[in-house]
Amino acid sequence: MAIERVGVVGCGLMGSGIAQVAAQAGFSVTIREVTPELLEKGLKSIEKNLARLVEKSALNSTEREQIRGRLRGTTRLEDLAGCDLIIEAIVEHVPAKKELFAALDKLCGPATLFATNTSSCSVTEVATATARRSRFFGLHFFNPVPVMKLVEVVRTIESDAATYEELTRFAERLGKTPVRTSDRTGFIVNRLLVPYLLDAIRTFEEGLGTIPDIDNSMKLGCGYPMGPFTLLDFVGLDTTYYIANIMFEEFKEPRFAPPPLLKRMVLAGWNGRKSGRGFYDYSDPQNPTPLL
DSSP: OOOOEEEEEOOSHHHHHHHHHHHHTTOEEEEEOSSHHHHHHHHHHHHHHHHHHHHTTSSOHHHHHHHHHTEEEESOGGGGTTOSEEEEOOOSOHHHHHHHHHHHHHHSOTTOEEEEOOSSSOHHHHHTTSSOGGGEEEEEEOSSTTTOOEEEEEEOTTOOHHHHHHHHHHHHHTTOEEEEEESSTTTTHHHHHHHHHHHHHHHHHTTSSOHHHHHHHHHHHHOOSSOHHHHHHHHOHHHHHHHHHHHHHHHOOGGGSOOHHHHHHHHTTOOBGGGTBSSEEOSSTTSOEEOO
């Protein structure tokens, strides 16, 4: 089955980015949000990104108008019924995802593919809410979606092999580099990244170096584009804490256990850039200063 009509549920940071790259790749896209206000906010974000691409001469005005024409916003779940593929990008909460897909399962024909953009939830568990488990997959994009080239294409033990390859080709049509992986908590990236980030916090807790020293060590010593604390603040300390807890619950390995400092920072609301403070203070976003 050729994928031509794409539905995206959620018009936040990830959903709007997924909708944008799909429209840029030539797909007809319907993006659904629960309120007109949230939908407008997400569509304005897409508009701003497209304007930036025109400024950089990566798009011309005609191409921008064509991309706009392929995007349709809605607050009605029913408007997704005719899509060939529906990608969910809502809150990282299994019951919410299952409720959504159970409703979509009744609305959509049997040929429609379902995919979740989850970074930590079990794809298999979410798929149990539907009667199309062989046509249910994970498509894990990375933030910011229009910039990041990687997509983890996740299969479950029930996934149809031929359809899985079709979904992998879809990721390539978006201009992304797909990596094939299976439904195991953390997939590839977070399985490797989360222990690294947690170890950086432990290194600081043990007094081996300051926050800037540890960040500079990984940037200048290992060639990383940003240090672990800068990355933690960018990803969100609450997000990292949530994922770490899920991974620890799954594997019961100490390397996945959130350090005490991370727990206390999340309890205090120090969630990183989005809250204005994390390991760094972002009162002056151009010149963040370490808080600890």
